[in-house]
Amino acid sequence: MIEINNVSKAFEDILAVDDVSVTMKEDTVFGLIGTNGAGKSTVLRMVAGVMKADKGTISVDGISVYDNIGAKERVFFIADEPYFFANSTAVEMEKYFSTIYKEFNRNDFYTYMENFGLDKKRKINTFSKGMKKQLALLCGICSRSKYLLCDETFDGLDPVMRQGIKSIFAKEMESRGLTPVIASHNLRELEDICDHVGLLHKGGVLLSKDLEDMKCNIQKVQCVFKDEESEKKGLEGLQIMKEEKRGSLYTLTVRGNREQTISHFSTVDTIFFEALPLSLEEIFISETEVVGYDIKKLILS
């Protein structure tokens, strides 16, 4: 488990990370989402132990990360522009990472390289941006470090590649408890990969929730009440996050699971009632509107 407790980091007068506390549990894919400049890279760098927090503590499986080899071996960090030695090939990078990560799996590495159609002998500086990201991911996965920190690594990967990496993640999670942490500025890049999402905004955490919980605990309802009395009864006792009324048609976003919501409306006289599924975008918009943010413009554009 990665535990970030009350962590802050400033660069002169820029407070990049402001009192952040987040727990990243094992066996989940954690998505760290936020706008450009929200502090994602800074958080990941501190978790990787390459940058020191000004305040607060970060531990990986109970071990403090900064300046601690034991913790660093558990973490592989892929920067937003993956770094490779000048003029190197994948073979040379494999040799380097094999010395750093003692359990580096060379067999898997070369098998995946072949499956992904990446040439192990070609200079990496002739690779496309997406190919460099794939290579960085393969190095990270094959390092067999428990935590794989990916900074914008999935943004821009084509769907086939995403699917390929997703299935490798699933396999490695199952077989050895790989725990990927993926930072992105775009929710759409994360929604099919992550189990848990932490939303960073202006250096602070706006929310951190399991996607399944989020999906199960917010419903969208459309209804037309029979009369004023049923309208009053229908609206009472609901935890309404958002309410719109067009003519007599209500569109409500409410907290609670589907069964609770349907059961509430079964006691009310309605002319029309429908419980609709919400997309992840709608859920995020509702969750962040509640805390006073218009996230639409920020992470969905």
Ligand SMILES: Nc1ncnc2c1ncn2[C@@H]1O[C@H](COP(=O)(O)OP(=O)(O)OP(=O)(O)O)[C@@H](O)[C@H]1O
């Ligand atoms: N080395 C640095 N020196 C000065 N300021 C920095 C440094 N690194 C980050 N910052 C500042 O800290 C803030 C957070 O930056 P960070 O790179 O962590 O954000 P981010 O969420 O990863 O953004 P992006 O999505 O654009 O990569 C920004 O205001 C940035 O300008």
